[in-house]
Amino acid sequence: MHVIERLPSVRRAPSAESVVTLLGQLLPLMGADSGMFLSLIADDAMRTSIRSLLACDERWAVEYSRQGWHGKDPWLRYALESQTPIRSSELHLHAWEADFNARSTELGFASALVIPAPSSFGAARVGVLVLGSSTPGHFDTADHLVLIVARALAMELHEWLLRTIREDLVERSGITPDQVDLLRREASGHTSKMIAADLRIKPKAVDRRFQRAMERLDAPDRKTAVRIARLYGLI
Structure with missing residues (x-):
């Protein structure tokens, strides 16, 4: 065959x-x-x-x-x-x-x-x-x-x-590689403080970045945003 x-x-x-x-x-x-x-x-x-x-x-x-x-x-x-x-x-x-x-x-x-x-x-x-x-x-x-x-x-x-x-979602939502990386860190169990220390920015700045990522994916919270990212193979 x-x-x-x-x-x-x-x-x-x-x-x-x-x-x-x-x-x-x-x-x-x-x-x-x-x-x-x-x-x-x-x-x-x-x-x-x-x-x-x-x-x-x-x-x-x-x-x-x-x-x-x-x-x-x-x-x-x-x-x-x-x-x-x-x-x-x-x-x-x-x-x-x-x-x-x-x-x-x-x-x-x-x-x-x-x-x-x-x-x-x-x-x-x-x-x-x-x-x-x-x-x-x-x-x-x-x-x-x-x-x-x-x-x-x-x-x-x-x-x-x-x-x-997945490609359609990225194009439609406009989510960026940096935002995807942020969701990947969240999925790995990293807190805002841990991410902030690694990126050398303030935790509040991390929270704002998460908010923008959630808006791009039309997600009400981080957990849902991570789930969507996983479902579509972004992370």
């Missing part, structure tokens, strides 16, 4: 278009004719960032967005609950997921492999790769090697999306 040899190309891809193109090329090598990858980062209970890479029927992509299916997506729900790949035929579906399942079956995902891309942050940062086939039962006897390769691909796609989300 040539998928492993091409995985480094995923992380180096310069744009979403190039990643989707590469995903589309890799799908047939894993026995799939449709595929999608979705990444979710939950800053807190009110802020969630969802990004996707879609190599499937355009009608499915349009409906996913229009119907707000991320809240009724059994594949994403499963990835939030488990780290183990599963066949779609083995998923327990809730009643509110029926429309999603029916439409997905019609548009290229009659059979699917659902491959979670977990992180150390649990449900706060997770991804899911779905390999689909228009043939019912196609993945019911999927080769074990396909599962291994799919998990590796899922993690590469997750890392690629995390990088782009």
